[in-house]
Amino acid sequence: MYAIWILILLLIISLLINILMIKEINSICEQVRFLINNNSQMRINTSFSIKTFMEFAEIINNFLDSYHNKEKAYINKEKYLQNTIRGLSHDIRTPLTSLDGYLQLIANNKENINNDKYFSIMRNRISSLNNILDQLFTFVKLQENEYKLEMEKIDFTSLALQTLFNYYEDFKFRNIEPIINFPNKKIFINANTDALERIFQNIYKNILEHGQNPISLSISEDEKKLIFVSKNKTKDGLTINKDDLFKEFYKASNSRNGSSTGLGLAITKALVEKLNGKITADISDNYFAIEISFNKI
Structure with a gap:
């Protein structure tokens, strides 16, 4: 009879532990949902001082930290790319604007004695543009994994x-x-x-x-x-x-x-x-x- 009561007690304790574990797992799930939905950088907490639960929470926190770091890197890269495009647009626009100006000068006065000088300047601007576009084209090619060089x-x-x-x-x-x-x-x-x-x-x-x-x-x-x-x-x-x-x-x-x-x-x-x-x-x-x-x- 004594053994039966011990067995019943153990079953009750086991049941309570399982209920608490399920409750803690649900709590962790709720925390994860909150962090994802709100893009929060808070960390997962567990009230269970059990090694397995503590390791589980730490693994999730490490994953979330990695996710946030990658997200920051992506945002910074996007801002950098935007600034780069803005700068390149300026670099390309400058010689184009200059070319347009000299073309108008030549068109408005075809007998202008300075036309040879204007043509020389325009050639330099075109060379500048070719250099910019060539650099961009080469850089893009080098980013492709399948791009190979014949040795x-x-x-x-x-x-x-x-x-x-x-x-x-x-x-x-x-x-x-x-x-x-x-x-x-x-x-x-x-x-x-x-x-x-x-x-x-x-x-x-x-x-x-x-x-x-x-x-x-x-x-x-x-x-x-x-x-x-x-x-x-x-x-x-x-x-x-x-x-x-x-x-x-x-x-x-x-x-x-x-x-x-x-x-x-x-x-x-x-x-x-x-x-x-x-x-x-x-x-x-x-x-x-x-x-x-x-x-x-």
């Missing part, structure tokens, strides 16, 4: 020097004289010619836009890798945020102009990585340096 054996040293020579007049016009330390031999890597040339172009353009003497360009190697380093003093008054150097649409302060999208270094980084290379950048004591390394073949 081939390339003489890195020769292509770096050849691309640099194409900017000879630009460097001369700005009184920039880079100190070149390239080895007098061929160093081959597995890469894509167009992509590698674009990398050099972006680096040299970055020097022309933001740099001043002294400037050095070097290529070195060890048994497995080659290393390309570009280092220049930054223009006076230019402020560069080291953490943002490779971010898309980033522009150093005081560097906005109609031909820049802020995509140059972001595209450079993406191309280097597509070619299985590594790239780093550093800013120290008003000197800006980029280092790129590739495996040799």
